[in-house]
Amino acid sequence: MAKINQDQAHFYLLKINSLLGLVPIGVFLAFHLGINSLRTVGPLQYQWSIDLINNMPFLFGIEVVFIYLPLLLHSLMGFYIYFSGKRNVVHYGYPRNWLYTLQRITGVLIFGFLIYHLGTTVVPKLFYGKHQFLAAPFLMDVMNAEFQTWTGRIIYLIGISAATFHFANGLWGFCVSWGIIIGRNAQRNASVVFAMVGLVLTVLGFATVLEFSLDPVPVTPTVGG
Amino acid sequence: MSQETIKLKIKRQDNPRSKSYWQEFEIPYQPLSNVISCLQDIQKSPVAANDLGVDPVIWDCSCLEEVCGSCTMLINGRVRQACTALVDQIEKPIVLEPMSKFPVIRDLMVDRNRMFRALKKVKAWVDIDGSQDLGEGPIMSDHIRATRYTLSECMTCGCCLEACPQYTKDNSFLGAAAFSQVRLFNLHPTGAMNADERLEEVMGKGGIADCGNAQACVEACPKNIPLTDSIADISRQTSLKLLKDLLLK
Ligand code: HEM
Ligand code: SF4
Ligand code: SF4
Ligand code: FES
Numbered sequence: 418m419a420k421i422n423q424d425q426a427h428f429y430l431l432k433i434n435s436l437l438g439l440v441p442i443g444v445f446l447a448f449h450l451g452i453n454s455l456r457t458v459g460p461l462q463y464q465w466s467i468d469l470i471n472n473m474p475f476l477f478g479i480e481v482v483f484i485y486l487p488l489l490l491h492s493l494m495g496f497y498i499y500f501s502g503k504r505n506v507v508h509y510g511y512p513r514n515w516l517y518t519l520q521r522i523t524g525v526l527i528f529g530f531l532i533y534h535l536g537t538t539v540v541p542k543l544f545y546g547k548h549q550f551l552a553a554p555f556l557m558d559v560m561n562a563e564f565q566t567w568t569g570r571i572i573y574l575i576g577i578s579a580a581t582f583h584f585a586n587g588l589w590g591f592c593v594s595w596g597i598i599i600g601r602n603a604q605r606n607a608s609v610v611f612a613m614v615g616l617v618l619t620v621l622g623f624a625t626v627l628e629f630s631l632d633p634v635p636v637t638p639t640v641g642g
Numbered sequence: 643m644s645q646e647t648i649k650l651k652i653k654r655q656d657n658p659r660s661k662s663y664w665q666e667f668e669i670p671y672q673p674l675s676n677v678i679s680c681l682q683d684i685q686k687s688p689v690a691a692n693d694l695g696v697d698p699v700i701w702d703c704s705c706l707e708e709v710c711g712s713c714t715m716l717i718n719g720r721v722r723q724a725c726t727a728l729v730d731q732i733e734k735p736i737v738l739e740p741m742s743k744f745p746v747i748r749d750l751m752v753d754r755n756r757m758f759r760a761l762k763k764v765k766a767w768v769d770i771d772g773s774q775d776l777g778e779g780p781i782m783s784d785h786i787r788a789t790r791y792t793l794s795e796c797m798t799c800g801c802c803l804e805a806c807p808q809y810t811k812d813n814s815f816l817g818a819a820a821f822s823q824v825r826l827f828n829l830h831p832t833g834a835m836n837a838d839e840r841l842e843e844v845m846g847k848g849g850i851a852d853c854g855n856a857q858a859c860v861e862a863c864p865k866n867i868p869l870t871d872s873i874a875d876i877s878r879q880t881s882l883k884l885l886k887d888l889l890l891k
Contacts, residue, residue, distance in 0.1 A: 424846030431851035432884065502808040502854055508719055509805045509858045517807060517856030590855050596878020599871055 434494040437487045438587045454621040457628045464553040464636050471552035495524045520586050523579040530576030550638040561633035577622035585615025646671040649735035655746045666691040677724035701750040711799025715750050721804040741804045757798050760816045764843045766823040768833040780831035793826040795865045805862035814848035818859035822872035841883050
């Protein structure tokens with residue numbers, strides 16, 4: 418492969434960043450909210466889904482390579498993009514310009530939320546060594562406690578809305594910036610479709626918060642314990 | 643005798659390096675006047691509300707019919723052409739400022755050279771005969787001709803860049819107008835022979851990937867050029883080139 422210059426590196430990094438938002442990060446978000454909403458079916462169903470994940474081989478490696486590193490790169494690039502422009506909706510308040518601005522604001526919100534979210538879940542899980550079947554009861558206790566206060570609920574409602582908006586609007590941006598949708602009609606129709614995707618994901622997330630808030634049941638480990 | 647007057651508030655700057663300051667002017671109202679004619683009236687007797695006998699306000703204009711783009715400025719906070727800003731249709735007092743994305747030369751006159759440099763960078767022309775006659779070019783379909791006609795109406799005025807949140811004084815973003823010109827010349831059957839060269843120029847720092855799809859450009863363009871179609875189209879052309887370069891080269 419030919420050596421790439423700084424100009425090309427800039428372009429490739431932005432392209433890779435755009436791709437990362439969709440796979441793996443966006444796909445992860447959709448699965449994450451979908452799997453969590455199993456809690457609305459029942460605590461056992463939810464527990465089994467956590468059991469499944471926490472008994473996966475190479476779990477930590479998979480998480481680092483497919484979630485944490487892409488997220489870190491996407492966030493760093495996100496901040497770079499954030500500071501490369503100068504928001505101006507005050508003067509040019511067109512709908513798309515609002516969405517552009519919100520895409521950046523929600524990015525920053527998600528970054529803050531993820532630090533909190535990982536800090537209350539994955540970090541203590543690893544710290545206390547709650548692996549395999551021990552993970553589910555531990556994590557569900559954390560979530561039960563989290564959703565007993567309005568502070569916890571509001572943090573999650575904001576974090577979820579920011580993420581689903583950012584993902585849905587990001588899907589649209591992805592399709593435009595890769596040249597998948599070009600014409601004005603195609604762009605408008607796609608924004609309706611992606612708004613629906615965002616709405617569905619938001620509903621899944623909110624339903625999970627509601628279920629945890631109304632019915633905080635503890636569980637015992639499926640095996641051992 | 644009380645006469646109807648028009649008040650103007652103008653942001654002034656004496657030279658490219660000096661600080662800007664505001665001055666207010668009051669001129670007699672004339673029916674059917676536009677912002678350029680107001681500036682001409684001020685020039686006749688440059689008297690600011692707080693200062694007698696100031697230097698006349700400097701501005702740029704040429705065609706007076708919205709085809710040259712040289713009179714572009716911020717009128718009541720929004721970028722547009724002064725020659726087609728009719729006094730009867732805009733809010734008063736009229737607030738005039740130079741465009742904020744280009745270096746000010748003096749008062750309302752700015753240096754839009756960055757736009758022309760961008761056109762050179764993306765090779766916004768069709769190469770024609772060199773040392774020998776290359777004969778007739780290929781035929782163009784009427785559909786392409788019509789699309790190109792719309793794109794060719796760009797007057798390099800800078801409205802799209804002034805409104806664009808990604809276009810700032812301290813970055814190297816090429817901006818919507820240049821991307822649209824890449825589309826214009828890549829659509830030309832002879833221009834298409836250099837399509838890859840133009841695409842390469844927008845696949846770097848300040849290129850097409852730096853666009854954040856805020857779509858303020860298309861809203862601000864006085865010529866109704868479908869800039870966002872052009873941006874998405876050039877995005878497609880560069881994506882395909884990226885894949886081709888990675889897989890087939
Ligand atoms: C749950 C986490 C996240 C997901 C699912 C996600 C997803 C996406 C997607 C799909 C795009 C579209 C890429 C494109 O426009 O081509 C995008 C763009 C963007 N993301 Fe994220 N992102 C996440 C977190 C973040 C974070 C933490 C930041 C940090 C500030 C951020 C900042 C941005 C910015 C600024 C863009 C706009 C890029 C552009 O329009 O050119 N994102 N994101
Ligand atoms: S779509 Fe937005 S970021 Fe891109 S050129 Fe237009 S205004 Fe600028
Ligand atoms: S694309 Fe429109 S707004 Fe931009 S420079 Fe050309 S005419 Fe002006
Ligand atoms: S003077 Fe040419 S556009 Fe106004």
